[in-house]
Amino acid sequence: MNAQTLSVMALWAATTLYSIAMLAYAVRFSRMAEVQGATKRQSLVTAGAPTSPESGTVASQPQPPAPDRALGIARATMLVGALFHMLGVGARAVEAGHVPWSTMYEYTITGSLVTVLVFLGVQARRDIAYLGAGVSGLAAVSLGLALSVLYAASTGLPPALQSFWLIIHVSIAIIATGVFAVAFIATIAQLIRDRYESVSPRPEGRLARGAHSLPPAAALEALAFRLNAVGFVLWTFTVMAGAVWAEHVWGRYWGWDPKEVWSFVIWVIFAAYLHARTTQGWGGRRSAYLALVGFVALIMNFTVVNYVFQGLHTYAGP
Amino acid sequence: MAREKRISVDNYAVAAVPRLGWSGWARWFWRQVTSMRVALILLLMLALAAIPGSVLPQWPQDAAATRAFIEGNEFWGPVLDVSGFLDVFGSPWFTAIYLLLFASLIGCIIPRTGAHYRALRAPVSPAPRSLARYAERRTLSVPDAQAAMDAAAAMLRPEPRWWGAVTGYRVRVDHRQGGDGPELALTADKGHVREIGNLLFHVSLVGILMAVAMGSVLMHRGQAIIVEGRSFTNAVVAYDSFEAGALFDPASLSPFTLTFDSLDSRFDTDGRPRSFQANVTLTEPGLAPWSTDIQVNRPLQVDGGKIYLQGNGYAPDFTVRDSDGNIAFAGPVPFLPQDSFYTSDGVVKIPDVTSGPQLGIKATLLPTAIMDIDGPRSVHPDPANPVIFFSVYTGDLGLDRGIPQNVYILDESEMNPVHDAAGDVAIVAIALGDTVDLPDGLGTVTWETLPRFVALDLRADPSLPWLLVFSILSLLGLGLSLFGSRRRLWLVAPAASGTTVVTGAAYAPLYDETLGTRLHQVLDAVATKEQA
Ligand code: HEM
Numbered sequence: 002m003n004a005q006t007l008s009v010m011a012l013w014a015a016t017t018l019y020s021i022a023m024l025a026y027a028v029r030f031s032r033m034a035e036v037q038g039a040t041k042r043q044s045l046v047t048a049g050a051p052t053s054p055e056s057g058t059v060a061s062q063p064q065p066p067a068p069d070r071a072l073g074i075a076r077a078t079m080l081v082g083a084l085f086h087m088l089g090v091g092a093r094a095v096e097a098g099h100v101p102w103s104t105m106y107e108y109t110i111t112g113s114l115v116t117v118l119v120f121l122g123v124q125a126r127r128d129i130a131y132l133g134a135g136v137s138g139l140a141a142v143s144l145g146l147a148l149s150v151l152y153a154a155s156t157g158l159p160p161a162l163q164s165f166w167l168i169i170h171v172s173i174a175i176i177a178t179g180v181f182a183v184a185f186i187a188t189i190a191q192l193i194r195d196r197y198e199s200v201s202p203r204p205e206g207r208l209a210r211g212a213h214s215l216p217p218a219a220a221l222e223a224l225a226f227r228l229n230a231v232g233f234v235l236w237t238f239t240v241m242a243g244a245v246w247a248e249h250v251w252g253r254y255w256g257w258d259p260k261e262v263w264s265f266v267i268w269v270i271f272a273a274y275l276h277a278r279t280t281q282g283w284g285g286r287r288s289a290y291l292a293l294v295g296f297v298a299l300i301m302n303f304t305v306v307n308y309v310f311q312g313l314h315t316y317a318g319p
Numbered sequence: 320m321a322r323e324k325r326i327s328v329d330n331y332a333v334a335a336v337p338r339l340g341w342s343g344w345a346r347w348f349w350r351q352v353t354s355m356r357v358a359l360i361l362l363l364m365l366a367l368a369a370i371p372g373s374v375l376p377q378w379p380q381d382a383a384a385t386r387a388f389i390e391g392n393e394f395w396g397p398v399l400d401v402s403g404f405l406d407v408f409g410s411p412w413f414t415a416i417y418l419l420l421f422a423s424l425i426g427c428i429i430p431r432t433g434a435h436y437r438a439l440r441a442p443v444s445p446a447p448r449s450l451a452r453y454a455e456r457r458t459l460s461v462p463d464a465q466a467a468m469d470a471a472a473a474m475l476r477p478e479p480r481w482w483g484a485v486t487g488y489r490v491r492v493d494h495r496q497g498g499d500g501p502e503l504a505l506t507a508d509k510g511h512v513r514e515i516g517n518l519l520f521h522v523s524l525v526g527i528l529m530a531v532a533m534g535s536v537l538m539h540r541g542q543a544i545i546v547e548g549r550s551f552t553n554a555v556v557a558y559d560s561f562e563a564g565a566l567f568d569p570a571s572l573s574p575f576t577l578t579f580d581s582l583d584s585r586f587d588t589d590g591r592p593r594s595f596q597a598n599v600t601l602t603e604p605g606l607a608p609w610s611t612d613i614q615v616n617r618p619l620q621v622d623g624g625k626i627y628l629q630g631n632g633y634a635p636d637f638t639v640r641d642s643d644g645n646i647a648f649a650g651p652v653p654f655l656p657q658d659s660f661y662t663s664d665g666v667v668k669i670p671d672v673t674s675g676p677q678l679g680i681k682a683t684l685l686p687t688a689i690m691d692i693d694g695p696r697s698v699h700p701d702p703a704n705p706v707i708f709f710s711v712y713t714g715d716l717g718l719d720r721g722i723p724q725n726v727y728i729l730d731e732s733e734m735n736p737v738h739d740a741a742g743d744v745a746i747v748a749i750a751l752g753d754t755v756d757l758p759d760g761l762g763t764v765t766w767e768t769l770p771r772f773v774a775l776d777l778r779a780d781p782s783l784p785w786l787l788v789f790s791i792l793s794l795l796g797l798g799l800s801l802f803g804s805r806r807r808l809w810l811v812a813p814a815a816s817g818t819t820v821v822t823g824a825a826y827a828p829l830y831d832e833t834l835g836t837r838l839h840q841v842l843d844a845v846a847t848k849e850q851a
Contacts, residue, residue, distance in 0.1 A: 157587065160594050162614040223831075230801040237797060241790045250616050252540070252627040252778045254786070257380060257408050262373035266366045273362040275801075280355045306373065 004096035005154070011089035014146055016081030019117075019141035025075035026133035031207070032071060033131075033214045045060060054247060072130060079137055083121060086114045086144070097155035101160055102171045105307060107155075109147035113140045115179030119228075125184065129224070131215055135186035166246035177235035178299060185227035185296040188289050191221035195286055222285065226278065229292055233271045240264050262303040270295040353426035361420040368416055372407035375399060379406060382536075421528055421554050428521050442630040443491045446504035446809040450824040455835050457823050459842045464812040464819045467845045468492050468503050471810055474844045475507045486512045486803075494814060501814040508807050516799025517520050523793030530789055534782030539563035539572075539778050545579040546634045546651045547770035553577045553621075553777070558714050573622040576602040580610070582631055582771040590660050597628050597773045613775070624779030632656045632663055633684055635707060641672040643761040653772045654684050655727055661686050661700040666729045668716050677716045678761060679729045682709035695748075702769055703750045711758060737761070793836045803831065804831060808838060810845075821845065 002010075057152070090110055094101040098306035101107045120136040123129055197204065197212035215221065243264065248254040255261060274295055338388035376384040389396035397832040403410025423571050452454060461467040477487030488507040495504060529612055541558035545551050553576070555561050555569045563569075578600040585593040595615055602608040603622055611619060634651040641647040647669050654665030667680040685697035695708065714734035717724065724730060737758045739745040745758040754765040805828055812821040825838040 156591065156595060160592055163594070164616040166616075234794070234797055234801060237794055241794065242789075245787075248783070249618065250627075252618065252625065252776050254783070257372055257377065260375040262369050266369050269362055269369070271367040273359055273366065276355060276362060278361045280359050283356075283359065304715070 004092045008089045008092035008096060009148065009152075011092060012144060015082045015086035015089060016141050016144040016148065018078045018085065019144065022075050022079040022082060022137040023134050023141055025078060026130065026137060029069055029071035029075055030131060030211060030214070032069065033211050035316070038245060038281075068264055075133055075137075079117070079133065080121070082137070083114070083117050086110075086117060087141075090114050093155065099158055100168050100172070100265050102175055103132045103158055103167065104151075104153055105303065108153040108171075108175065108303060109143055109151055112175045112178045112182075112254050113143040113147070116140055116143075116182040116239050117179075119179045119183045123224075124227075129187075132183065132186045132190060135189065136183060139182060139186065148171050161250050164246065164250065166242060166249065170242040170246050173235050173242060174239040177232050177239055180232040180235060181296050181299055184225045184232055184292065187221055187228060188292045188296075189223040190215055190293045191218050191225055192286065192289055192293075194218045195289070218285070222289070225289070225292065229271065229274065229295075233268075233275065236264075236268055236271065240268055259306050260302065263298065267295055267298045267302060270298055290292045326358060343723065348482065349426060353421050353621070355427075357422065358423050358427065361416060361423060364416050365420060368413050371404050375404055375407075377406060377408075379409065390784065396489055404606045409814065420801075424521055425525060428518060428525070431514075432518055435511075435518065438514075439511060441823050443489045443508045445491065445493050445495070446506045446811055448498065450809060450811060450822050453824040455825040455838055457649070457838055457847060459823070460818060460820050462504050462818050463816070464814055464821065467812060467821050468505050468810065470845045471505055471507075471841050472722075474841060475808070476639075488808070497811070497813070503810075503812050503814050505810040506807065507809075510803065510805030512799050513803035514800075514806050516796045516801075516803055519796030520793050520800055520814060521796075522792075523796055526789035527786060527793065530782045530785040533785070534564075534780045536564035536566045537782065538750075538778070538780040539567045540626050540779070542774060543777070544653050544772050544774050545577070546772045547579055547581060550576050550578040551775075558668050563722040571623070574604055575621055577621075577626070577775075579773055582773060584631065584771075590699050592659075592700075595628060595631060597631070597775075613773075621777075624777050627776040628773060629776045630656075630774035632661065632703075632772055632774075633686065633702070634770050635665070635682075635684060636767045636770060637667060638765040638767055639667065639669055639678070639680075639762060640765075641669075641678070642675060642760055644762075645673045647672050647678070647762065651768075651770050651772070653727075654682070658697075658777070659700070660697040662697045664727070666727055668718065668726075668729070670716050670718055672762075675732075675761075676713040678757075679712035679714075679716055679734055680709050680728055680764070681712065682707050702751075705769055707749050707766060708746055709749070709764075709828075710746050711761060713737060713761070806831065806834060806837070808841065810841070 079260070090101050093107065093110065097103075097107070102111050116136060117140050120132065124133075192213050194215040195218040197209060197215075198218055203209065203213070243261070244254040247256070247261075270291060274288050274291040277283035277291050337537065376388045378385050385400075388405070389400055392399075397404055401719055403412060407413055433586045459467075472490050472492055475488045476490050486509075488509040490505065490507045493504045493506075495502060497504075509759050539562070541555070541561040543551050543558050551557055553572050554572055555572065580598045580600055583594070583596040583598065587593060597613045598610065599613060599619070600608050600610050601619070601621065613626060613628045618627045632654060633656075634653040636651040637648065638646060639648040648667060648671070652665050652667050654663035656663045661684075663684040663686075665682050665684065667682065669678040669680070672678055684707050685695060686701060686705050687697050687699040687703040688695050689698050689704070695706065712729060712731065712734040717730040717733055726801050736744040739758065747755055747758065747764075749755045749764060749766050751766055751769055754763055756763050806825060807827075808823070808825045810823045813819050821842070823842050825834050827834050
């Protein structure tokens, strides 16, 4: 079996495993919702009194998640999926003979890998299993699309890409994208939870119980912000490194090429998001919408912009 | 007093405002411009305003496409052109948005810097009278209040002090009269690094803008096409095109000479480019000539700028004899590549014929020519089987009209193609090294050699180092500002001897999930110390 076949097979395996992980996370999530729904109804009957502010520490100890087969399956499939994913990306690098991020196909397989790794990294430090369905779903969809639509056999690098800056600039761009992607899922969770919290009395029903089992909107906001902040710093670096590279290869650091326009637009949207968080009346939901818009622009930047607009970055195209 | 009146943008309480007078309005306007909300709106406008620049063709990026767009859209073309949508980043409205944004930024930085400087010098404010309103709270019973405070202060106070005052907690301990008698109160305050980073970031943005502005008035760039074996001397007139900022001094160009010796190019079998390397000899004034090369990703650093390899192609070398047998033209002519197989078009203008009308030749070079059902075409950029097809024009080239002409285009207004016996435009094929007769006995053409040409770009922008410095500073400031935390921590205990209860509380203006952990750590440290 050559590297090309190995890469494609490993990536299909990862896609399948991520799909299973997504289902398992979803099952676990709805179970959690049921369990919590039950305990909530129970606690309403028995005690009903919220913890009083006088009771000292409010440090909310996360309740240890109930032992759950679905969660075990989800975690295991996601982890094994990530291993296959790494194998697939690695084999592609061997096959191509250069870093695996010079075409849209390569960018997508590597970017989705980073998304999964960011999720696993954060997961190692705190329980964010509630984002698992979103992240594994996103990874499965983007990998599947990459394999079925974007696939292109590897070719050598054109002269303009034969640069150390390809490694720096594009790898940081991909990592930023992965971080923003997890932040995107967290923001969606935040908006769901926020809607739930803003309705009183608290709605009942399956979906509402799902929202109930999410952490408070403020905590989700904090998580999304942390990730978006990391993503923003990385993106700032990406844009700057891109300018240095452009100066190197084209002789100008900034030329308002469509790709550059969109990188700038993304940067400004996330800067606006950071300002909105601290502007009266814009915190919470409104700034969350801005973060979503920023992520959509990020995806546009390497889909629509590659396909539709002509520019110097055309080799990034299909 | 108008000055005292607070205007809220939220509820538009404008009606309640007394008459302001123009200075009042100016102040009101300034306060609006420097408000966070307006900064936010301006940022959003900036993002929105940039988008048309990627959707519509733009003059500075692609003049030909823009012209075609205007001609192709009778109504919208001119309308969009006049309103700046075809040069978004030079348009008055885009400029207005970013200048307002930077005005807002500066108006924001100056007072914040002052306020922060004062805050850094001011002592830490004492602990609040009551800690009851803080959610993050914990109590601990200790045998000795003073020892507990000392232990906490020792743990929180950073080393060395001067640095810690910026990055860590600033601590104060008071003996004071509390509600229930004398008490000890400790305050620990941290968060300056965040504000300093934030200011550094925003100041660096202003720096970046100023560096860009400086670059645009001091820069210069020029393009030159050099044929293999020929030289180029750096002077404004030697460039095919040249542009410079308003403050550029043409006399500052260093008169170096660059000779283009040869081009190494590699292509895949399917014609995809692998590498280009222009081998050149550089002679700088007062220095011995030295051989070096320019590659796509490796510009050549010369005195006063960098030289980039922007393009390359073939420049077939012809000798043209007129009908009297005299040499009417000799030399290489750059042909512009039209596709990835270097199918290249060129024009030879021959004004100096001994008798009869002037001659013009429109030619197409196929580096690796093959014949198939679609006719001749090139299948590889390398010159494996170079063939040129050309047609001949006679008439007036229009070179004497004093209007600068494009060397790649034949002005056909006063010229007519030569036809063959069947009445079609006569097309002649020629292979490298051959001599062929021009139709109608107009003379002969000899294709002598097939040298390469390179398109070089010299650019100099003295603002680049500044740009780099401010970019790095802004990145640093951003990191400090986004990852620095802002917290306050208090411990209060009755100043009685013997066992007392210490109450600890912590507060962060932004959501901070490890805040509680930190409070626990401090109290744990106190407890451990007590036991030891
Ligand atoms: C050129 C336009 C601007 C850009 C690109 C920009 C960018 C940013 C970014 C990325 C942040 C978040 C990182 C940080 O906390 O340092 C930020 C924060 C901040 N900006 Fe700006 N800014 C701009 C203009 C302004 C203006 C005009 C103001 C004043 C009205 C302002 C006030 C602030 C403040 C107060 C923060 C701190 C928010 C916090 O504490 O999290 N900025 N800015």
